Amino acid sequence: MRLDVVTIFPEYLDPxxxxxxxxxxxxxxxxxxxxxxxxxxxxxxxxxxxxxYGGGPGMVMKPEVWGxxxxxxxxxxxxxxxxxxxxxxxxxxxxxDVEGVTARAYDAGEDSDLPLLIVPTPAGKPFTQADAQAxxxxxxxxxxxxxxxxIDQRVVDDAAQRYRVREVSIGDYVLIGGEVAVLVIAExxxxxxxxxxxxxxxxxxxxxxxxxLEGPSYTKPRVWRGLExxxxxxxxxxxxxxxxxxxxxLLRTQAVRPELLNHVALTPQDQAVLDSGR
Ligand code: JA5
Numbered sequence: 001m002r003l004d005v006v007t008i009f010p011e012y013l014d015p016x017x018x019x020x021x022x023x024x025x026x027x028x029x030x031x032x033x034x035x036x037x038x039x040x041x042x043x044x045x046x047x048x049x050x051x052x053y054g055g056g057p058g059m060v061m062k063p064e065v066w067g068x069x070x071x072x073x074x075x076x077x078x079x080x081x082x083x084x085x086x087x088x089x090x091x092x093x094x095x096x097d098v099e100g101v102t103a104r105a106y107d108a109g110e111d112s113d114l115p116l117l118i119v120p121t122p123a124g125k126p127f128t129q130a131d132a133q134a135x136x137x138x139x140x141x142x143x144x145x146x147x148x149x150x151i152d153q154r155v156v157d158d159a160a161q162r163y164r165v166r167e168v169s170i171g172d173y174v175l176i177g178g179e180v181a182v183l184v185i186a187e188x189x190x191x192x193x194x195x196x197x198x199x200x201x202x203x204x205x206x207x208x209x210x211x212x213l214e215g216p217s218y219t220k221p222r223v224w225r226g227l228e229x230x231x232x233x234x235x236x237x238x239x240x241x242x243x244x245x246x247x248x249x250l251l252r253t254q255a256v257r258p259e260l261l262n263h264v265a266l267t268p269q270d271q272a273v274l275d276s277g278r
Contacts, residue, residue, distance in 0.1 A: 001029065001030050001031075001136075001138060001139060001140070001141070001190070001193060002030075002031045002032075002033070002139065002140045002141070003016070003030065003031070003032050003033070003141050003142075003143070003186060003190075004032075004033040004034075004035060004073045004078075004140075004141075004142045004143070005032075005033070005034045005035065005142075005143045005145065005179075005182055006035045006037050006066075006069050006070070006073060006142070006143070006144050006145065007034065007035070007036070007037060007145040007177075007178075007179055007182075008036065008037045008038060008048055008145075008147055009145075009147075009177070009179055010034045010035070010036050012177075012179040012180075013034045013179060013182065013183070015183055016032050016034070016183065016186060017032065020187065020190065020191055020196065020197075021186065021187065021190050023196070024190055024193065024196045027195065027196070029193055029195055029196055030190060030193070030196075033073075033078065035069065035073060035078055037061075037065060037066070037069055039069075040065050040066075040068050040069040040072070041065050042064070042065070047062070048061055048062055048065050049061050049062060049147075049148050050062050052149060056149075057149075058148050058149035059148040059149060060148065060149050060150060060151070060152055061146060061147065061148060061150065061151040061152060061155075062152065063151075063152040063154050063155050063158075066144070066151055066152070066155040067155060067158060070117065070142070070144065070155070070159050070162065070163070071162065073142050074114075074115055074117075074142065074162040074163060110164050111164075112164075114162060114163050114164050115138075115139075115140035115141065115142055115162075115163055115164070116135065116138050116140070116141045116142070116163065116164050116166065117141075117142050117143075117144060117159050117163035117164065117165045117166070118135075118141060118142070118143050118144070118166050118168060118182075118185060119143075119144045119146070119151070119156055119165065119166070119167045119168070119178070120143070120145070120146070120167075120168060120169070120170065120178035120181030120182060120185065121146065121150060121167050121168070121169060121178070122169050122172070122173070122174055122175075123167065123169070124166070124167035124168040124169040125166070125167065125168055125169065126168070126169055126170075126171075127168040127169065127170050127184075127185055127188075128208075129188070129206070129208040129209065131166075131168070132185075132188040132189050132192055133192055135189045136189050136190070136192035136193050138189075141189070142163065143178070143182040143185070143186070144156075144159075144178070145177055145178035145179045145182055146177060146178045147176065147177040147178075168181075168185070169181075170184050170185065210249075210264070211260060211263050211264040212249040212250060212252075212253045212260065212264060213249060213252050213253045213256065213257060213260070214249060214252075215245055215247075215248025215249045215251075215252055216248060216252075218230070218233060222234075230244070232244045243269075246270070246273075247273045250266075250270055250273050250274055251273065251274070251277075254274055254277065261274070
């Protein structure tokens with residue numbers, strides 16, 4: 001997978017090269033390019049923003065800077081890092097280069113060969129674990145980081161000619177730019193790429209994977225500051241342990257995120273646990 005990020009604060013994305021994502025890069029599973037938007041500014045002051053039409057506070061990011069930046073990053077013609085892990089997909093014939101396939105208008109729907117453009121914004125659709133799972137199969141994802149009051153909307157509208165565009169929110173709060181949201185989304189995606197999470201069999205026990213929050217976990221010592229580990233975890237009875245963990249997940253979900261239960265298939269036993277409600 002190749003990830004590109006366009007931002008006016010490239011150093012904010014340094015954590016992408018650390019820990020889990022750094023390991024994926026070393027393993028050759030992931031290539032990351034971080035691009036300074038000001039590299040596409042044309043005036044002497046390298047300005048990337050201007051006052052909003054219609055008035056109001058703040059500044060809006062300029063389309064004449066963002067347009068060429070996203071064109072270049074889509075084409076992979078940016079200087080700097082070689083597109084190592086993404087080279088194979090560039091060799092692949094495009095669908096409309098294949099004999100018998102007729103090129104169609106690019107607004108006739110989404111072309112699955114196009115890279116994915118993710119634009120974090122509090123006005124976007126909520127980013128979910130299902131999105132992370134789906135996007136972990138992408139070959140090329142580009143992130144556009146806004147600052148100020150955001151990016152001129154025509155940039156996002158026009159980018160749909162070269163990308164599959166997704167405007168996404170990571171939660172109902174305001175940030176000063178998209179950079180931190182990119183770190184969140186990138187980590188959620190990359191950890192799901194096969195081979196990136198070293199010693200994990202599957203992600204089936206992750207919170208949200210069965211629609212429930214995960215219950216509590218414990219390790220040694222058996223008693224710590226007078227607090228005991230629940231005895232069922234020493235029973236050696238795997239069925240009993242699994243049932244207890246399911247009960248804990250159900251009860252925690254009911255307590256803190258009850259709306260999630262509307263999308264979970266509940267057995268009569270699950271329902272009884274919830275009704276006994278603690
Ligand atoms: C702010 C210019 O979902 C939380 C988010 C807040 C926020 C995001 S995502 N992007 C921006 C932004 O501000 O680009």
